[in-house]
Amino acid sequence: MKRRHLDIIDPIHDFVRAYGGEIKIIDNPIFQRLRRIRQLSGAYLTYPGAQHTRFEHSLGVMHITGQAAQALEEKGIINSDDIENLRLAALLHDIGHGPFSHLFEEVAQRKKKSSHEQLGRDLILKTEIGDLISKSGFNKKFITKLAFGDSKLQFMNEIISGALSADIMDYLLRDGYFTGAEHAKIDHKRITQSLDVYHKKLALEKSALYSFESMMHSRYQMFKAVYFHKTVRSAEVMLLESMRLAYEELGLSSMSLDDYIELTDDYMLAKLVSLPTHTSDLKRAQKIATDYQNRKLFKCVFERMLTPNEHISKMKTSQLKKELSKKSKVDENEIFVDSSVTPSLPLSPSKRESKSLILITRANNKVSAKEIPISQIPLVSIMSGFMNILRVYTLRKNRKKVEIAAKLILGGRRS
Numbered sequence: 001m002k003r004r005h006l007d008i009i010d011p012i013h014d015f016v017r018a019y020g021g022e023i024k025i026i027d028n029p030i031f032q033r034l035r036r037i038r039q040l041s042g043a044y045l046t047y048p049g050a051q052h053t054r055f056e057h058s059l060g061v062m063h064i065t066g067q068a069a070q071a072l073e074e075k076g077i078i079n080s081d082d083i084e085n086l087r088l089a090a091l092l093h094d095i096g097h098g099p100f101s102h103l104f105e106e107v108a109q110r111k112k113k114s115s116h117e118q119l120g121r122d123l124i125l126k127t128e129i130g131d132l133i134s135k136s137g138f139n140k141k142f143i144t145k146l147a148f149g150d151s152k153l154q155f156m157n158e159i160i161s162g163a164l165s166a167d168i169m170d171y172l173l174r175d176g177y178f179t180g181a182e183h184a185k186i187d188h189k190r191i192t193q194s195l196d197v198y199h200k201k202l203a204l205e206k207s208a209l210y211s212f213e214s215m216m217h218s219r220y221q222m223f224k225a226v227y228f229h230k231t232v233r234s235a236e237v238m239l240l241e242s243m244r245l246a247y248e249e250l251g252l253s254s255m256s257l258d259d260y261i262e263l264t265d266d267y268m269l270a271k272l273v274s275l276p277t278h279t280s281d282l283k284r285a286q287k288i289a290t291d292y293q294n295r296k297l298f299k300c301v302f303e304r305m306l307t308p309n310e311h312i313s314k315m316k317t318s319q320l321k322k323e324l325s326k327k328s329k330v331d332e333n334e335i336f337v338d339s340s341v342t343p344s345l346p347l348s349p350s351k352r353e354s355k356s357l358i359l360i361t362r363a364n365n366k367v368s369a370k371e372i373p374i375s376q377i378p379l380v381s382i383m384s385g386f387m388n389i390l391r392v393y394t395l396r397k398n399r400k401k402v403e404i405a406a407k408l409i410l411g412g413r414r415s
Contacts, residue, residue, distance in 0.1 A: 004019070004020050004023070005017050005018065005019050005020075005023075006018045006019075006023050008059060010056065010059065010060065010063075011177060012060055012170070012173050012174050012177060013060060013063050013064075016059045016060065016062070016063040017063075018059070018062070019084075019087075020136065021084075021088065021132065021133070021136030021137070021138065022062070022087065022088065022091055024132050024136065025088070025091060025092070025129060025132050025133070026059070026091070028128065028129060028132060029261075030095070030123060030127055030128070030129055030261055031055075031058075031091075031092075031095065031129070032055070033261060033264060034053060034054040034055035034058060034094065034095070034097070035053050035055040036053070036264035036265060036266060036267075037053055037054045037055075037097055037098070037099060037100075037101060037264055037265055038050070038051065038052070038053055038054075038100070038101065038265055039052050039053055039054055039057050039101065039171070039174065039175065039178075040052075040101070040175060040178075040179070040226075040227075040232075041100040041101050041102070041103050041235075041236060041239065041265070042100070042103075042232065042235030042236055042238075042239055042292070043179065043226065043227075043229075043232045043235070045231070045232075045235045045292075045295050045297065046229060046231045046232045046235070047178070047179035047180060047181075047226070047232075049178045049179060049180055050175070050178050050179050051178065052174055052175075052178045054094045054097050054101065056174070057094065057170055057171060057174055058090075058091055058092070058093065058094050058095075059091070060166075060170035060173075060174060061090045061091070061093060061094075061160070061166045061167050061170045062087050062088075062090040062091040062166075063166075063170075064090075064166035064169050064170055064188060064192060065086050065087055065089075065090035065159055065160060065166040066083065066086070066087050066090075067189070067192045067193075068086075068159050068166060068192040068195050069082065069083040069086045069087070069159065070083065071192055071193050071194075071195055072195060072196075072197065075196065077196070077197050078156075082156070084138070085138065085142065085143060085146060085156075086146065086156060086159060086160070088133065088138060088143050089143050089144075089146035089147040089160055090147070090159075090160050090166055090167075092120065092124055092129070092143065092144075092147045093120070093147045093148070093160055093161065093167065094116075094120070095120045095123050095124065095129065095147075096115075096116040096117060096118070096119035096120025096121070096122070096123055097116045097120075098116065098119070098260065098263050099263045099264055099265050099267065099268035099269075100236075100239050100243075100265055100268065102116075103236055103239050103240055103243070104243065104263070104268075106240060107240060107243045107244055107247065107252075108252070110244065117148045119257075119260060120144075120147065120148060121144050121148060122257055123257065123261075124140060124143065124144045124147070125140060125141070125144055126257060127257065127261075130144075146160065147160065149161050149162075149348075149349025150349075153200070154200050154201055154202075154349070155197045155200055155201055155202040157349040158201070158202035158348070158349060159195075159202060160349075161347075161348075161349050162202070162346060162347070162348045162349055162354065163212075163216070163345060163346045163348070163354040163357070164191065164195065164202050164204060164212070164357075165346070166192075168215070168219065168346055169186060169188040169191065169192075169215070170188075172184040172186055172215065172218055172219055172222060173186060173188065175222060175226060175227075176218075176222065179226050181222060181225055181226050183218050183221035183222050183225055183226075184218050184221075184222055185214075185218060186211070186214060186215040186218050187211045187214065187215075188215075190208050190211045191204070191208055191211050191212060191215065193208075194207065194208035194211070196360045198358045198360065198369040198371075199358075199369075201358055201371075202358070203357075203358035203359065203360050203369060204357060204358065204359060204360065205359070205360045205361075205362070206359040206360060206361045209359060209377070212357070212380075213377060213379040213380055216345060216379070216380045217379060217380075219346065220344060220387070223342060223387055224387075227342075228340045228342075228387070228389055230300040230303060230391060231297065231300070233300075233338060233340055233391065234297045234298045234299070234300060234393055235292060235297055237298060237336050237338050237393055238288050238289075238291065238292045238297065238298060239289075239292060241284075241285075241288055241336065242272050242285045242286075242288040242289040242292065243268070243272070243285075244285075245281045245282065245284055245285035245288075246271075246272060246275055246281070246282060246285040246286075249275060249276070249282055249285075250268075250271055250272075269289060269292075269293060272285060272286065272289035273286065273289045273290050273293055274286075275289070284333060296396075298336060298393035298394060298395065299393060299394060299395070299396050299399045300391050300392070300393055301392050301393070301394055301399055301402050301403035301406055302390075302391060302392040302402075302403065302406035302407065302410060303389065303390070303391045303392075304389070304390050304391075304410065304411075305387075305388070305389055305390075306339075306388040306389070306390055317337045317339060320337050320409070320410075321335050321336075321337050323409055324337070324392065324402060324405050324406060324409060327405035327408060327409060328398070328401040328402045328404065328405035329401065330394065330398045330401050330402055330405075334394055334395050334398055335392065335393075335394050335398075335402055336392070336393040336394065337390070337391075337392055337393075338390070338391045338392075338393060339388065339389070339390050339391075340387075340388070340389045340391070341386055341387070341388045342386065342387050343386055343387075344386060344387050345374065345380070354374060355373065355374055356371050356372060356373050356374060357371070357372055357374065357377065358370070358371045358372075359371075359372060390410070392406045392410075
């Protein structure tokens with residue numbers, strides 16, 4: 001008897017096929033919640049088509065993971081059980097995301113709460129998601145470790161997250177498609193078919209090196225053009241500030257897992273725009289959220305790409321706000337200093353920047369492998385390090401005053 005399967009139409013991969021145990025998880029309300037969490041939080045206010053969600057991204061990561069795993073099976077490296085484990089783990093890698101994706105996590109971490117990975121672990125191990133995994137004949141603890149890069153099988157972790165991962169391949173393709181950006185053209189099929197394993201680490205056939213370079217360049221360009229776009233980041237700064245001010249009022253510091261499952265983008269925004277206004281903080285939070293909803297966004301009055309040696313700490317950001325307020329004579333609460341920082345290259349499953357790549361060469365029936373530093377890959381080495389953009393935002397009415405103050409204090413080019 002053939003396994004029951006479901007073909008899901010997808011604009012990126014044409015069809016994503018899901019099987020028995022996967023279908024049960026996809027149909028579960030905890031997973032369906034991902035339909036209500038946008039992949040790019042507030043980017044749709046700049047790129048109207050960016051309405052795609054964590055739900056379809058998770059399906060896409062499962063799909064690409066399956067392709068990569070099948071390529072490794074054909075090379076005799078893994079078996080069919082490994083493929084099923086990898087697909088399930090890939091499907092669940094984003095299950096712990098909160099409203100507005102990484103933004104909620106950014107606020108929660110300021111309050112010393114757990115990451116989306118830890119919440120993901122809890123959702124798999126402590127809810128019916130884990131029961132469904134077990135009933136389908138899988139080990140929920142192993143799936144959890146694999147989903148969040150904690151398994152002892154490093155190359156399997158790297159298939160789901162890292163420089164050669166299904167995660168990066170799907171989000172670049174998907175984000176590029178729905179924003180309309182022209183930067184995310186990658187040959188993911190060439191990369192997945194060229195994967196190999198060397199000393200328990202994920203490797204790539206040397207003939208596919210160009211495709212890898214192209215993907216890294218696409219990722220770099222997407223950060224500049226989309227993820228760190230000044231207007232996209234303006235919307236995100238507003239959401240961050242509103243949630244920060246209303247954190248205790250919303251009861252976010254004492255949430256249970258059941259409470260967390262209820263949180264989605266629209267739920268959180270509805271709560272923010274209907275906040276009581278009996279304190280100045282709540283009044284500000286409510287006003288910022290309402291302006292966000294109506295796309296009355298903060299204005300960027302200063303922007304500078306920081307060098308690798310420059311770093312803006314939280315303390316320095318706070319001090320900078322005071323200086324800008326004093327110089328411009330604008331209320332400090334109406335000035336927002338944002339330092340957008342990300343590694344120029346993807347993080348490995350251990351959350352460190354990828355430092356090397358293993359290249360496999362086949363010639364005359366012989367196989368050789370060489371681990372080379374990223375610094376020896378010309379196009380990629382240029383991007384190595386951190387992308388760090390310092391920006392100053394304010395309300396429209398203060399634009400000129402704060403712009404002049406920022407230019408006097410910080411120098412650099414005007415936005």
